[in-house]
Amino acid sequence: MENENNNKKIEAYTGPGWVLTTLEMFMNWGRQRSPWPLPYGTACCGIEMMAALAAGYDMARFGAERPSFSPRQADVLIEAGTITKKMEPILKRIYEQMAEPKWVISMGACACSGGVFRTYSTVQGIDTIIPVDVYIPGCPPRPEALLQALIMILNKIGKDHPYYRFKSELEGNL
Amino acid sequence: MAKPVVEKKYSFLDSIYLFEILKGMVLTMRHFMFNFFASFRPGPHTIPTTWQYPEDRREISPIFRGEHMLMLDEQGRELCVGCGMCAKICPAKCITVEMAKVKEGEESKYAGKTHCKNFNIDLLRCIFCGFCEETCPKSAIELGQGYELSRFTKEECQLGKERLLKNYHWAKKNNKLKPKKVEAEQPKDKKE
Amino acid sequence: MIDLIIALIKVVGIWSFTLGVAAVMTWVERRGAALIQDRPGPNRAGLFGILQPVCDGIKLFTKENIVPEKADKVLFNLGPIMFAIPAFSAFAVIPFGDRIIIGGKEILLQISNIDIGFLYIVALGSLAVYGVIIGGWGSNNKYSILGGLRSTAQLISYEVPWGLALLGVVLVYGTFNLREIALAQQGTFLGILPNWGVFHQPLGFILFMVAAYAEANRVPFDLPEAESEIVSGYHTEYGSMKLGVYLFGEYVNITTLSALTVTFYFGSWHLPYINMASFLGDGTIIYGIASFLIFCLKVSFFLWLFVWVRWTVPRFRYDQVMKLGWKSLIPLALFNLFITTLFIQIKYYIGG
Structure with a gap:
C-alpha cells in the first residue's frame, strides 16, 4: 500500500511540469476562442451553414469570424452536404492540405452516412475518407445544432494536450 | 413575352x-x-x-420534425405493437423493429397483444421526413422537438428504445407534446 | 549620445504604438463589421470580445508552418517581411505632435525631421508592391500568382494619382518637409476657413482618399484577396504566422495611410480655430501630450472610416478598377495640379 502511494508520488513529479501545463492551458485558451472554419458546403446543408454564419445565429461570436476558403489557414473543416464519388479525392486532398491542428465536423445525414442515398455514386459517410470529430444528424440540421457541434469541438480543444500528445507518461497520469 | x-x-x-x-x-x-x-x-x-x-x-413550432419519441397512452402503457410499418415505409431504411408477444404478467406495460422487443433508429441515416409518424397505425411514434443531436461518435447517434421513451417523458414534463389530431368534419351534403 | 538614446526611445515607442493600434484595429474591424450587419460579433473572449486579437495571435503562433514543396523557399519566406517593412518604416517621418522642450533641449515628437520627407513616403509606397508580388510568385500556385499580378497592377496604377494629389498639397505649402507642412496648417485663410489641406485642395483630398483605399488593398478595391474569385489571392498558401504578418501588415498599412491623410489634409495636431500653443505654453509637456492626443483622435476617425466604407460598398470589378484609375483619376489629378498652379500664380501676381 505504501509502495503504491510512493509510486504515485513519483509519477506526479515525473509528468509534465508546471511550465508546460500552464503553457498548454494558455495555448488551449487561445485556440478555443478563434476557430477559423473552412465552409465546405456542397449541398442543402450548406444553406443552414450559411444561416449559422449570418446574422440570425451568429457563429462569429465564437471567434469564427473569418471563414477562409484556403485550407492552409483554416482550423475546422465543416463538411456540409452530400459527397459523391467524384468529389472524394478532392475532399481528401483538401483535408491533407490543412495545417495541424485541425478538426472535422460532419454536418447532415448525407455527410455522416450516405443518408437517403444508398447508391453507387454517393460516399456512404465521409469517415471512410477522413477522420471525423463531431457528427451532426439532421436533414438539414438546424443552425443551432451546428453551433452546438462547434461548442463541442471547442470543449474538446480545451482538453487537448498539444505538447504531450504522444508521450506515454501522460497516460499514466490521466 | x-x-x-x-x-x-x-x-x-x-x-x-x-x-x-x-x-x-x-x-x-x-x-x-x-x-x-x-x-x-x-x-x-x-x-x-x-x-x-x-x-x-x-421558440420551436409545435409541428417541428425533430428527434423521435415512442408514445405512451393515458394509462402509461406503450402503444407500439412492433408491426414494423414504420420500418417498411422509411425512405432511408433507418428503423429496425423486432416484434415479441406480450407475456402473461406484463399486460399493464403494453397496450396491445404484441410489443417491440428492440426498436432502433439510426439517426445518421434519418432524414426526418415524418413518414413513420404518418403511417403508424397506433400513433405510437411521433417526431418531437429535439434538435441538439450532435455527438462525438457514431454509436451515440443510434436511438435505442430507452432513449426514445426518455424523449417522451421529457416532452411530457415540459408540455411539448403535440395536440391530439382531430378528424376533419365530413361535409353533410355530398351531392353538391 | 543623449540624442541616440532619445531617438531609440522614440523608435521603440512609435513601433509599439503602431503594433498596438494594428492589434486593436482587428478587434474594431470585427466588432464594427458585426454591428453594422445586425449581429453581435465576437463576445466570448473577454468582455465584448476585446481579447480576441490576443487569441488570434496565440492561435496563429501555434499552428503548423507549411512551406509547399515546389515553392521557392527564399521568396516564400521573404514575402511577408517585404510586405510589412515599408508600412512600418513610413512612420519615421510622420510628426505625431509638436515639440517638447526639456531643459533647453528640443525634442520633436517625430523620429526624423528630414527635408525630403515627402519623397521618402512616396518611395516607400512604391516598395509596398514587392511584398505582394514576391509572396504571390513564391507560392507556386496559380491562384496566388493571379492575385499577386492583379494586386501589382492595381497598386502601381493607383500610385500615380496618389503622388499627384499629394504633390498638390506640397505646392500649396511650398515644402517637402512634413513638419513644416504640419506647422503651416495653423490659422485661417479667406477669413473663415482653417488653413487645412482639405480646404485648400478639396478635389485633391477626394483623389487621395480613393487612391489610398486602392493602395491599401481595401474594399472597394480588394479584388486581390477576394475570396469568391480566386480563393485567397496572394496569401492562399500561407498559414500560421506568415499569414498573421500579412493580415497585420494590412492594418499597419491602413494606419500609415490614415496618419498621412491627417498630416497632409487635416491639420496634423491643430484644433480648427483655437491656437493651443498660446494658452498651454509652447514646448511644455502638457502641450506635447495634448497635441499627440489630438493627432491620435484624428487618426482613429480615419481608421474607423476605413472600416465603415468596407462594409458599405461592394467590391469593384477588375476592369472597373483599372478604368477608374487610368481614365478618371489621373486626368483629374493633372487637372487639380493645373488649377493649383494657376491659383498660386494668380496669388503671386496679385499679392506681390
Whole structure:
C-alpha cells in the first residue's frame, strides 16, 4: 500500500511540469476562442451553414469570424452536404492540405452516412475518407445544432494536450 | 413575352458614385448606432436579430420534425405493437423493429397483444421526413422537438428504445407534446 | 549620445504604438463589421470580445508552418517581411505632435525631421508592391500568382494619382518637409476657413482618399484577396504566422495611410480655430501630450472610416478598377495640379 502511494508520488513529479501545463492551458485558451472554419458546403446543408454564419445565429461570436476558403489557414473543416464519388479525392486532398491542428465536423445525414442515398455514386459517410470529430444528424440540421457541434469541438480543444500528445507518461497520469 | 432591355441612363451625379456611397454610409451608420446601443442591454438576447445560442434559444413550432419519441397512452402503457410499418415505409431504411408477444404478467406495460422487443433508429441515416409518424397505425411514434443531436461518435447517434421513451417523458414534463389530431368534419351534403 | 538614446526611445515607442493600434484595429474591424450587419460579433473572449486579437495571435503562433514543396523557399519566406517593412518604416517621418522642450533641449515628437520627407513616403509606397508580388510568385500556385499580378497592377496604377494629389498639397505649402507642412496648417485663410489641406485642395483630398483605399488593398478595391474569385489571392498558401504578418501588415498599412491623410489634409495636431500653443505654453509637456492626443483622435476617425466604407460598398470589378484609375483619376489629378498652379500664380501676381 505504501509502495503504491510512493509510486504515485513519483509519477506526479515525473509528468509534465508546471511550465508546460500552464503553457498548454494558455495555448488551449487561445485556440478555443478563434476557430477559423473552412465552409465546405456542397449541398442543402450548406444553406443552414450559411444561416449559422449570418446574422440570425451568429457563429462569429465564437471567434469564427473569418471563414477562409484556403485550407492552409483554416482550423475546422465543416463538411456540409452530400459527397459523391467524384468529389472524394478532392475532399481528401483538401483535408491533407490543412495545417495541424485541425478538426472535422460532419454536418447532415448525407455527410455522416450516405443518408437517403444508398447508391453507387454517393460516399456512404465521409469517415471512410477522413477522420471525423463531431457528427451532426439532421436533414438539414438546424443552425443551432451546428453551433452546438462547434461548442463541442471547442470543449474538446480545451482538453487537448498539444505538447504531450504522444508521450506515454501522460497516460499514466490521466 | 420577353422583357425589353432598357439601358439605364446615369445622371451626372449618379456617375460620380461618391454621393451614392455617402447615402449608403448614412444607412450603415444608422444600423451601427442602433446595434451599438442595443448591445449594452441586459440579458442574453441583446441584438434583436440574433439568437445567441446557447443562452438564448428560439421558440420551436409545435409541428417541428425533430428527434423521435415512442408514445405512451393515458394509462402509461406503450402503444407500439412492433408491426414494423414504420420500418417498411422509411425512405432511408433507418428503423429496425423486432416484434415479441406480450407475456402473461406484463399486460399493464403494453397496450396491445404484441410489443417491440428492440426498436432502433439510426439517426445518421434519418432524414426526418415524418413518414413513420404518418403511417403508424397506433400513433405510437411521433417526431418531437429535439434538435441538439450532435455527438462525438457514431454509436451515440443510434436511438435505442430507452432513449426514445426518455424523449417522451421529457416532452411530457415540459408540455411539448403535440395536440391530439382531430378528424376533419365530413361535409353533410355530398351531392353538391 | 543623449540624442541616440532619445531617438531609440522614440523608435521603440512609435513601433509599439503602431503594433498596438494594428492589434486593436482587428478587434474594431470585427466588432464594427458585426454591428453594422445586425449581429453581435465576437463576445466570448473577454468582455465584448476585446481579447480576441490576443487569441488570434496565440492561435496563429501555434499552428503548423507549411512551406509547399515546389515553392521557392527564399521568396516564400521573404514575402511577408517585404510586405510589412515599408508600412512600418513610413512612420519615421510622420510628426505625431509638436515639440517638447526639456531643459533647453528640443525634442520633436517625430523620429526624423528630414527635408525630403515627402519623397521618402512616396518611395516607400512604391516598395509596398514587392511584398505582394514576391509572396504571390513564391507560392507556386496559380491562384496566388493571379492575385499577386492583379494586386501589382492595381497598386502601381493607383500610385500615380496618389503622388499627384499629394504633390498638390506640397505646392500649396511650398515644402517637402512634413513638419513644416504640419506647422503651416495653423490659422485661417479667406477669413473663415482653417488653413487645412482639405480646404485648400478639396478635389485633391477626394483623389487621395480613393487612391489610398486602392493602395491599401481595401474594399472597394480588394479584388486581390477576394475570396469568391480566386480563393485567397496572394496569401492562399500561407498559414500560421506568415499569414498573421500579412493580415497585420494590412492594418499597419491602413494606419500609415490614415496618419498621412491627417498630416497632409487635416491639420496634423491643430484644433480648427483655437491656437493651443498660446494658452498651454509652447514646448511644455502638457502641450506635447495634448497635441499627440489630438493627432491620435484624428487618426482613429480615419481608421474607423476605413472600416465603415468596407462594409458599405461592394467590391469593384477588375476592369472597373483599372478604368477608374487610368481614365478618371489621373486626368483629374493633372487637372487639380493645373488649377493649383494657376491659383498660386494668380496669388503671386496679385499679392506681390
